[in-house]
Amino acid sequence: MTPDHTVASLIEREHQHFIPTYKRLPLEVDRAEGMHVFTRDGRRYLDFLGGIAVNSLGHCHPAVIAAIERQVHRYAHMSNYFYQDAQVEFAEALVAASGYDRVFLTNSGTEATDGAMKLARMHGSTSGRSEIIGLSGGFHGRTYGALSIMDKPGYKDGMGPFLPATSVIAFNDVAALEAAVGEGTCAVMLEFLQGEGGIHWVAEDFVRRLFELREQHGFLVIADEVQAGGGRTGTFFSFERYGVRPDIVTVAKGLGGGLPLGAILIPESLATVWGPGRHGTTFGGNALACAAGSTVLAELRSGLMARVADVGAYAIAKLEALRAELPQVIGEIRGAGAMLGVELTVPVGQVVESMLERGVIANATSETVLRLLPPMIYGREHVDEMVGVLREVLVG
Numbered sequence: 001m002t003p004d005h006t007v008a009s010l011i012e013r014e015h016q017h018f019i020p021t022y023k024r025l026p027l028e029v030d031r032a033e034g035m036h037v038f039t040r041d042g043r044r045y046l047d048f049l050g051g052i053a054v055n056s057l058g059h060c061h062p063a064v065i066a067a068i069e070r071q072v073h074r075y076a077h078m079s080n081y082f083y084q085d086a087q088v089e090f091a092e093a094l095v096a097a098s099g100y101d102r103v104f105l106t107n108s109g110t111e112a113t114d115g116a117m118k119l120a121r122m123h124g125s126t127s128g129r130s131e132i133i134g135l136s137g138g139f140h141g142r143t144y145g146a147l148s149i150m151d152k153p154g155y156k157d158g159m160g161p162f163l164p165a166t167s168v169i170a171f172n173d174v175a176a177l178e179a180a181v182g183e184g185t186c187a188v189m190l191e192f193l194q195g196e197g198g199i200h201w202v203a204e205d206f207v208r209r210l211f212e213l214r215e216q217h218g219f220l221v222i223a224d225e226v227q228a229g230g231g232r233t234g235t236f237f238s239f240e241r242y243g244v245r246p247d248i249v250t251v252a253k254g255l256g257g258g259l260p261l262g263a264i265l266i267p268e269s270l271a272t273v274w275g276p277g278r279h280g281t282t283f284g285g286n287a288l289a290c291a292a293g294s295t296v297l298a299e300l301r302s303g304l305m306a307r308v309a310d311v312g313a314y315a316i317a318k319l320e321a322l323r324a325e326l327p328q329v330i331g332e333i334r335g336a337g338a339m340l341g342v343e344l345t346v347p348v349g350q351v352v353e354s355m356l357e358r359g360v361i362a363n364a365t366s367e368t369v370l371r372l373l374p375p376m377i378y379g380r381e382h383v384d385e386m387v388g389v390l391r392e393v394l395v396g
Ligand code: PLP
Pocket: 107, 108, 109, 110, 111, 113, 139, 140, 141, 142, 191, 195, 196, 224, 225, 226, 227, 228, 252, 253
């Protein structure tokens, strides 16, 4: 059968066969390269979504292709029964980049979340601690552990009950934190820069108090760096700017440069919490994903993080200039590097649609925030083009 490549046909066929969970963009992608996506009707789009923070080196980066190609000719999958050099090399690079000592490799962010929660619970089990606390507006994935420490009704309604001994406290509310933690607290999990929640940095006084309370009560702090980590904000982890060191860190998204790869990172002090057989995965640490991941980490080592910090600062300055011109439409501009949020007073969904019509792919997160997650290779010329299109859309 010859496939029919018109977008309409694709949409119709999808609607017949998929459980309808996704709102798709009405594009039929043919191919993508660097910062651009090309559709079958010959249009070129500037990509400020980057596969939702996944395509860290852009599309079809030659070094990523070469690494995958090299590995696929050796083997694609071997299972975690085998020692694999692709896994070991990636783990060594990840340990060196992160400053943590040990890794567990996963396929996705939510798998890293649930694994981190299990590890924390097992660590707490020897001292009778089981409560895991999340922050309002946080996003940690779609599995039951993750959902149990999140509070957005749209992700949870009708799907309970969720895990016992879990709760969610108000974002940046120090009094709520003080009231919530105690001797039964096993862990507090948070994104230091909330992504899906609208690009919000956690407040410094909240972080300071969190780590004081951790000292006092002996619970673990789990940093979810799935979206903000891997160099995206200009440092390897977004929490680095607070001068703290969480006990467990989860990463995924951009780490595999487009292939599914995540990790749980821990210090040596937690290395023996899990022994053989206590946790596992079939696909996690897949050799192709690890080969691609090692390439991403090599690029980060050769100056990409400093570059992303610099281009991010330029983007913020350009967006601030636009805000000065349109103060009634643009509110706060938040984030860093290749993870930016622009607060708008007009419906963000419409702005995203209009930007798409003009050839720029962006995203709305929360009702009022335009989210920009370009590949980390983006440059000033891409910022200029994106801001120009945003201006056109907002001026009307
Ligand atoms: N944690 C954060 C901060 C995320 O942004 C996401 C995904 O958006 C996840 C966890 C879940 O990752 P995944 O969709 O790979 O399961």
